[in-house]
Amino acid sequence: MNRLDHYWYSVNPVALLLLPLAGLFCALALLRRAAYRSGWLRSTRLPVPVVVVGNITVGGSGKTPLVIWLAQFLRAQGYRPGIISRGYGGLAAQWPQAVTADSDPRVVGDEPVLIVRRSGCPMTVGPDRVAAGRLLLQQHDCDIILSDDGMQHYRLARDVEIAVLDGARRLGNGFCLPAGPLREPAGRLAGIDLRVGNGTAAAGERLMTLQPQAVLHLRDGTAQPLESFRGRSVHAVAGIGNPARFFQMLRDHGITVIEHAFPDHHRYSVADVQFGDGLPVLMTEKDGVKCRAYGDEHLWAVAVSAQLPDDFGRQLLSLLAR
Template sequence: MKRLDHYWDSVNPVSAALLPLSWLFRMVSWLRYRAYRVGLLATKKLPVPVIVVGNITVGGTGKTPLVIWLARHLRDLGYKPGIISRGYGGKAADWPQPVVPESNPVLVGDEPVMLASRTGCPLWVGPDRPATAQALLAAADCDILISDDGLQHYALHRDLEILVIDGARGLGNGFSLPAGPLRERPSRLTQVDLVIANGPSDLTSNQMSLYPGQMINLASPSLQVGLDYFKDQSVHAMAGIGNPERFFNTLRAASLQAHVHPFPDHHCFSEAEITPDDALPVIMTEKDAVKCAPFAHRRHWYLEVSAQPDMGFIQQLDKRIREFRDG
């Protein structure tokens, strides 16, 4: 049976049949947005600037690599950034929770552990964004916060909104959930401060690119090779992310003969699932690797990926950040 998101790229009988639910979802999300805008629902303002990085579509857009780049960029500008996230999929009994590279992704979520490892920033997770942000500020010396995937969490005041879209998929069929991929109305693109596309897009002139880095062995992280190490080899490619096809295409572009294994986003892997009955190398995403490291073997590798926005986006971003310093 096909997953529902299979029908989100076009107008088809399935998406058309779901349109009444889509209209209801769009109305409810718009009313909620307006309620926060006019003050019917309370918004918490923090003593430090907050930058929200998010999207209005379901599925991977490259948001997490951009958050990593942004954290490093802010540090280069002299800031002391902290990061908050929802901790999607985390099973912790108490929230909010601090996250460090050694944290258990089953408890706090896979993306936060990856973010903590790649950025070195103080990072807290929890479903209540204002409470999570306040806990982070009480525990760490930060003068600016990044809210990862918090565009629809309006209870937290934001000083800058960055919306990330997938250049190839755009807004899909333009319908809201469940008939399409949209979490909010397309007009939201005109209400945020900055829009950036992962790859070429007719929705914005700002563009970022994702670059593959080192291949890192899960069992021995000090063992690192370039992607070309596996050139022309048959490998298993596994991805439990929002858009696994992008990861698979990266491997194919590097001339790897990939036997692909897509899984649902945030999938909780078992050892059997990542250990096919052969001797081929297994390559996965970094987000999946944080969950698989405890039972990985020498045949398991993950690929680091980094984002690089274009200069136009960086100039617009820096102008807004200077406004923070100027009050």
């Protein structure tokens, strides 16, 4: 995460010093969006509905579990969903790229590999979401596309926008980059179709909670309930947008946590997850995608699933029916 992240969640001298730059950033973001809305910059519409899942802040807010939930929900309703994403952190020499369950996360990004493994849906990634969407439709018979992130990728026309907010950190100090975490002014939320609060929800938001499903051994794939670690000390590893949320979830299940927080999308080495004391090492599923190759007997990944109220699904279907 950017070194300024420490200053983004309070009003402090550093943030105030950067306010002139934040004002410029906000103005440019507003002008860019206005250029697309007026037609001066052109958006491209794909031949199937597009649902964008994103946020207006920098850093993770829980988009990946929601995308997986949406893919499973839409498939249960008879849709044939496909997924696109930027492939953040991927080092592919050429874009767009198709993603499979066996793709190298160093090439296509960690979150796409996790999404494909959990959702079973086809997925393509690339900085140009339009090109990624076209490749997806060329290779698969999809009738709806979920865009993981891309709220600000206005070149891709969208039919439904879903914003995910971190229920604890919310919008931070409310300032745009670089004084705060906002990619766009807070007023942008008013025009979004559905707003989801991860952990806690404010007025007008649907509550999403992340429930642990199993703890998966990275070497042999065996699964145990999280409760089997209750009363034990573990090393907890998290390279996500808000590691504190993962650590607290473990504590809520009676686990004594030794914290090891890394930047979002961290590129792990063996030394990062070996502590030499024989204690179990519990990490997020996204981290487990990158650490599975190490084959250490102490490494486990905690799988979580999003839980949302019934009316969220009904409202989504109503929006798509338009």
